[in-house]
Amino acid sequence: MKIRTFGYTLKQGFSNIFRNKWFSLASIATISACLFLFGIFYAIVANFQNIVKTAEEGVSVTVYFDEGISDERIAEIGEMIEKRVEVSKVVYVSAEEAWEGFKTEYLGEYADGFTENPLANSMNYQIYLNDVSMQSALVTYLESVEGIRQINKSEVTATMLTGINALIGYISIGIIAILLAVSIFLISNTVTIGISVRKEEINIMKYIGATDFFVRSPFVIEGIIIGLIGAVIPLGAIYLLYHQVIEFVVGRYAMLSQLLNFLPIETIFKVLTPVSVIVGVGIGFLGSITTVRKHLHV
Amino acid sequence: MNIKYLEVNEVRSSNRNKKMTTPVSENEIITLENVSKAYSTGAPALNGVTLHINRGEFVFIVGDSGSGKSTLIKLLLRELTPTEGNIRVMGYDLNKLRHRKIPKFRRNLGIVFQDFRLLKDRNVYENVAFAQRIIETPTKEMKKNVPSILATVGLAGKYKAKPKQLSGGEQQRVALARALVNKPSILLADEPTGNLDPKNSWEIMKLLEEINEAGTTVLVVTHNREIVNAMQKRVVTMKKGVIVSDEEKGGYIDDED
Structure with missing residues (x-):
């Protein structure tokens, strides 16, 4: 693909988002909600694992x-x-x-x-x-x-801590799998609607001699952008909320602050940022490419 | 009007894929040999159609609803494949044309529809430029080609207008400009005057004639008796999926049923 065609495809991808703005907003909101829950969940799990690890170090x-x-x-x-x-x-x-x-x-x-x-x-x-x-x-x-x-x-302590670790692992995998499936389903719906709205345009493209790649690319770009925006919003929200929540917990339950050692936001974001962006872009890409392949027989 | 791209067409239409059962003349640009097309339900839409069209011809395809005209156009666009027989267009053997080669094949065809099929959210310039983007024309060239073709169809002053701000005749001119901007070897016009008043219909037909005179092979599917009779071009009449007459300087044959 030539650079000017890539530029055009990128522009069309953005235009698609604005053309179907309500569906795009709904998708962004849902992906944001999913990744926000994921982020919150990850922050809790990371902190909990840190606490468990501190406890393990004492064993x-x-x-x-x-x-x-x-x-x-x-x-x-x-x-x-x-x-x-x-x-x-x-x-x-x-x-x-x-x-x-x-x-x-x-x-x-x-x-x-x-x-x-x-x-x-x-x-x-x-x-x-x-x-x-x-x-x-x-x-x-x-x-x-x-x-x-x-x-x-201490057999009991060791078994209990091992059990907790395993449980956290299983719950994490389960929740993440559900969130991913929901997000992919939603992005797939958005792209399907986008395709049905633009059916005529796609037909015209086909008659003029557009390649499959040319027709499909804007939809894939649209999915990726939706996924990316859907990842950035919850990251921002978690960044703003994290300190406030910890300050609230520590202030409200002073006992906890001596027992629990909360991780700094930088440590959480070192993992959460790349994972959220990759997951957001990934579900955007996967959701759109599978839908485009299914519905766009060009 | 000054349309000069005969040389480009000639270069483009050098035969690319010469495998076919029956030898065809070098001058032939469209060849159908015993072509039939049956859909899963009902009688065959085309039944043993043989048609030879030479480079630079102007041909009317006429016939009532259900005569097989639309199926013929779809076969020529490689939207459909025949149940039987062979089709060769611009050297491409359409029976053997692979899916991924279809876009390249269609870039040598210009197509105009009765309902114009313009992109409603884009202005006249963008609608025409769209066809150039698809073939990845450099921007500099596009900026020369689009105004030039808009001037050819008489819409130079309306390049910023959206389709809904134009009359039916003007919209069809935009569709024509879009079909021509990539300098196709063949122009297929499916009922191009179907939604137009007589004055605009004549203007569009005059444009098609001039495009043909500049070297492009033009196929017009139409119901418009007056135009067909007045223009004195080759007329292929279809009825119930077969060609019932094919006359040079012919006229519209009335259905006797």
């Missing part, structure tokens, strides 16, 4: 060593554990540190009665994971390591 596996184990072997075990893909961080807690922590947490002033460290054999490694779903694999490995006496783990 650790503790390993205790056999009695009389040498310091060299403890260091060796530490190196072996650090090399594992499941592991994000390994912290060594000496017997003294373990006793100090226990005293502070549970005994307080009653600890003065102890002259020796009752936890002399309780030096350990606290192992933090990259992903809690990998906990059981790590535990299986640790059970096979010589020199490890006991492994403490």
Whole structure:
């Protein structure tokens, strides 16, 4: 296609939007609504996953060593554990540190009665994971390591967090699929109406010798533009609303602000902007091209 | 009026696809050999039609409703394909013409309809320029060609007008300008005076005659007895899907049924 023809096609694509302005507006509004819901949903999911991830980072596996184990072997075990893909961080807690922590947490002033460290054999490694779903694999490995006496783990927390993650994933896929299907259906309707309104013009084009590509392109451009506008509007709306909603939540429920760590808008938009634009343009393109192929036998 | 594009037509109409069962003369631009067209319901619309039209001819196709005229035009435009027989237009074997080649074929045809079929939301200039855009004519050339053809059809001063601001005769002139701007080898006019008063009808026919004199082959499907009888051109009369007469300098044959 020559540049001037592309320019003409682009102009016709825009003109189509204005010619069928009410249907175009309806499509833009629906795609905007779908992508707005998607954006809101994504912001909630991203924040929730961030909270879950923060919680996961707090989940650790503790390993205790056999009695009389040498310091060299403890260091060796530490190196072996650090090399594992499941592991994000390994912290060594000496017997003294373990006793100090226990005293502070549970005994307080009653600890003065102890002259020796009752936890002399309780030096350990606290192992933090990259992903809690990998906990059981790590535990299986640790059970096979010589020199490890006991492994403490929180099976319930790990299973629950893994379950929540999976659930969020399934819900996300389901909702996104529904929103996409609705948007494609609506854009397809708009293009179908556009084609029926311009049937005569299309016939004239055919008689004059327009190629299929020449006839179809403006409709595809129209779909893409509708999709693009439909993506930009909700992005703007979410950008304006995000801070206000978080400020409202934090202001209204002060307790939450200490528990929850909200993501900055920039982090949300780093993913949301390209995804919304690609989805908007994609459904515009898909919706229009399938409709044009179905209804325009030129 | 000064229409000079005979050379262009001659260059364009060099035979491109010469496969056909019966040899045709170099001068023939339209050839139908035993062409029949049957629709899924009812009697055949065309039944064993054979027709040879030479380059530069002016031919009237006449006949009552249901005689097969419209089917003939649709076959020539490759809107339909024949059930039987062969059609060759400007060297294209229409029976074998692939779908993607149809636009290129149609660019060598000019077509004018009874109901003008102009784009209502565009002005006269844009309606004519539309045909040039489709064949990707450079803008500079388009800006020369469109005013020139509008002057030829006598609408130079009305290039900004929208179709609804024009009379029927003027709208048909715009349609003619659109059909001619790409310098077609053949002009097909389907009832071009059907919606016009006698004065405008005559003006349009005069224009068609001048276009023909400049070298374009002109086929006019019409019911207009007066015009056919007065113009003394070749007249092909159709009835119930067959050609019942084909006369040089003929007249309109009345239906005796």
